Amino acid sequence: MSKTPESQLxxxxxxxxxxxxxxxxxxxxxxxxVEGITRGATRLGPAxxxxxxxxxxxxxxxxxxxxxxxxxxxxxxxxxYRITAQGQTVAAAETRRLxxxxxxxxxxxxxx
Amino acid sequence: xxxxxxxxAWLHLLDRAYALALYLYPAEHRRDYGPWIRQALRDRAxxxxxxxxxxxxxxxxxxxxxxxxxxxxxxMSFSGFSLRRVFGWVGAxxxxxxxxxxxxxxxxxxxxxxxxxxxxxxxxxxxxxxQRQVLAxxxxxxxxxxxxxxxxxxxxLDPVPDAPWRPESKEDEVAAAYQRRKAEVTALQRRPLDAxxxxxxxxxxxxxxxxxxxxxxxxxxxxxxxxxxxxxxxLHLAKEARDENAQRNALRHMAxxxxxxxxxxxxxxxxxxxRRAYRGDDAELDDRLYERTRxxxxxxxxxxxxxxxxxxxxxEDDVLDQCRRIGxxxxxxxxxxxxxxxxxxxxRLAVSDDERAVIAEQYRQNxxxxxxxxxxxxxxxxxxxxxGTQWLAAxxxxxxxxxxxxxxxxxxxxxxxxxxxxxxxxxxxxxxxxVMP
Numbered sequence: 001m002s003k004t005p006e007s008q009l010x011x012x013x014x015x016x017x018x019x020x021x022x023x024x025x026x027x028x029x030x031x032x033x034v035e036g037i038t039r040g041a042t043r044l045g046p047a048x049x050x051x052x053x054x055x056x057x058x059x060x061x062x063x064x065x066x067x068x069x070x071x072x073x074x075x076x077x078x079x080x081y082r083i084t085a086q087g088q089t090v091a092a093a094e095t096r097r098l099x100x101x102x103x104x105x106x107x108x109x110x111x112x
Numbered sequence: 113x114x115x116x117x118x119x120x121a122w123l124h125l126l127d128r129a130y131a132l133a134l135y136l137y138p139a140e141h142r143r144d145y146g147p148w149i150r151q152a153l154r155d156r157a158x159x160x161x162x163x164x165x166x167x168x169x170x171x172x173x174x175x176x177x178x179x180x181x182x183x184x185x186x187x188m189s190f191s192g193f194s195l196r197r198v199f200g201w202v203g204a205x206x207x208x209x210x211x212x213x214x215x216x217x218x219x220x221x222x223x224x225x226x227x228x229x230x231x232x233x234x235x236x237x238x239x240x241x242x243q244r245q246v247l248a249x250x251x252x253x254x255x256x257x258x259x260x261x262x263x264x265x266x267x268x269l270d271p272v273p274d275a276p277w278r279p280e281s282k283e284d285e286v287a288a289a290y291q292r293r294k295a296e297v298t299a300l301q302r303r304p305l306d307a308x309x310x311x312x313x314x315x316x317x318x319x320x321x322x323x324x325x326x327x328x329x330x331x332x333x334x335x336x337x338x339x340x341x342x343x344x345x346x347l348h349l350a351k352e353a354r355d356e357n358a359q360r361n362a363l364r365h366m367a368x369x370x371x372x373x374x375x376x377x378x379x380x381x382x383x384x385x386x387r388r389a390y391r392g393d394d395a396e397l398d399d400r401l402y403e404r405t406r407x408x409x410x411x412x413x414x415x416x417x418x419x420x421x422x423x424x425x426x427x428e429d430d431v432l433d434q435c436r437r438i439g440x441x442x443x444x445x446x447x448x449x450x451x452x453x454x455x456x457x458x459x460r461l462a463v464s465d466d467e468r469a470v471i472a473e474q475y476r477q478n479x480x481x482x483x484x485x486x487x488x489x490x491x492x493x494x495x496x497x498x499x500g501t502q503w504l505a506a507x508x509x510x511x512x513x514x515x516x517x518x519x520x521x522x523x524x525x526x527x528x529x530x531x532x533x534x535x536x537x538x539x540x541x542x543x544x545x546x547v548m549p
Binding site: 043048050051053054078 | 116141144145148149150151152153155156173174176177178180181184185
């Protein structure tokens with residue numbers, strides 16, 4: 001079975017793409033966004049974050065944009081990331097796949 | 113890209129240590145992403161500085177974060193032999209082995225010190241110290257007496273230890289304690305017992321694997337009691353033993369019983385009364401003591417609810433009538449636990465969606481139930497600190513002895529002289545065993 005783009009997404013990659021759907025973010029902002037999306041259930045470590053970002057860059061789902069400080073934090077320069085059109089498509093497809101699973105679970109009256 | 117001047121010294125140290133750990137990664141990855149990874153680590157560390165999390169939580173996360181990515185990066189970038197790559201692999205393998213061999217210990221350490229349950233346990237243990245001293249004194253007093261009744265009461269009041277950090281597991285000393293308890297109960301059953309001792313022994317059976325439900329149900333049938341809680345126990349055990357006659361008998365007695373008082377509540381009240389004699393008013397401490405009584409046995413309501421459901425299915429009107437009476441009385445009881453049982457019975461017997469909606473709303477407003485997360489229409493185990501902060505156990509009139517005790521507590525009358533020895537009144541002893549004097 002050949003790999004489709006969305007089948008290469010694991011949960012962490014999917015969450016990072018969702019975090020970037022709201023706009024360009026730097027690494028720490030992505031970590032915070034993922035924690036917010038999952039209500040604290042998933043905390044990305046620094047190494048895990050950048051390994052995943054590297055994968056997303058290689059797949060073409062994400063691009064790096066200009067480095068600049070985040071005024072909300074400090075004046076350290078931070079590398080920002082942006083989701084590409086392909087990344088948005090893949091994230092949406094994965095989301096639809098998960099929705100179908102949840103819908104099935106509800107249909108068999110599984111307590112979710 | 114380095115830390116800020118206002119970062120604490122430990123953060124700089126952590127940053128430098130982490131920079132060294134990054135040498136385990138392939139050079140290309142370290143060059144491209146190392147500074148940004150370190151920056152993210154510093155951001156995480158500043159969460160500790162802001163008090164958003166603890167340093168130990170951060171330190172425990174880092175090894176798995178590193179190990180999980182080390183293998184991946186080396187695998188992705190493998191392209192030929194180099195000494196540095198060998199060292200990287202050896203280092204990664206070594207770290208993995210160390211982590212695997214110690215993961216359980218690390219997890220256990222963290223759980224014992226920082227999990228929400230551990231924090232809550234420590235706080236309650238601090239509050240429990242005084243009460244435990246009083247209780248320990250009483251248990252010693254019962255031990256010295258040595259009579260079957262005293263032995264049974266001691267078993268009923270001395271909680272079977274739950275593993276405090278992992279309640280779902282029974283390891284080592286907890287397993288041994290279970291075996292000791294089982295042996296004591298078995299030995300005591302062979303002796304001639306009075307009604308008080310029989311009821312106390314049943315109460316000591318907090319877990320099914322300690323006592324034989326058939327034998328315990330038969331023991332309870334032999335005694336007269338006006339305590340609905342004791343009959344609730346009898347009903348539960350009769351259900352376990354699949355004894356329909358015993359179930360009907362227990363339901364009938366429960367419907368006609370005059371009060372509902374479980375031994376833990378009664379003991380708590382008596383202990384608080386003694387404590388107040390020593391220490392005076394302390395409502396907060398009393399609340400915590402009350403919260404702590406989970407370790408004593410409370411009759412599970414599942415047998416009652418299942419019996420009522422069976423009666424409804426079979427159309428047994430006389431039994432249904434008893435169930436409705438029990439449900440109504442429990443729903444108006446002072447104890448939050450008793451009310452929860454009453455509402456669950458009423459919900460099961462409700463005949464219309466409107467009626468069920470009203471009951472569901474009442475259930476939702478019960479703060480104790482929200483904390484326990486027991487579903488209205490399901491079977492739920494009573495969790496830690498099962499009793500809420502409701503005091504009143506009596507569900508009948510204010511003339512019952514339990515109500516009088518409650519009234520005494522609320523009026524906060526403190527004896528002039530502190531008692532020098534812990535002892536319970538004869539009537540309290542009987543009520544602890546679920547038997548009317």
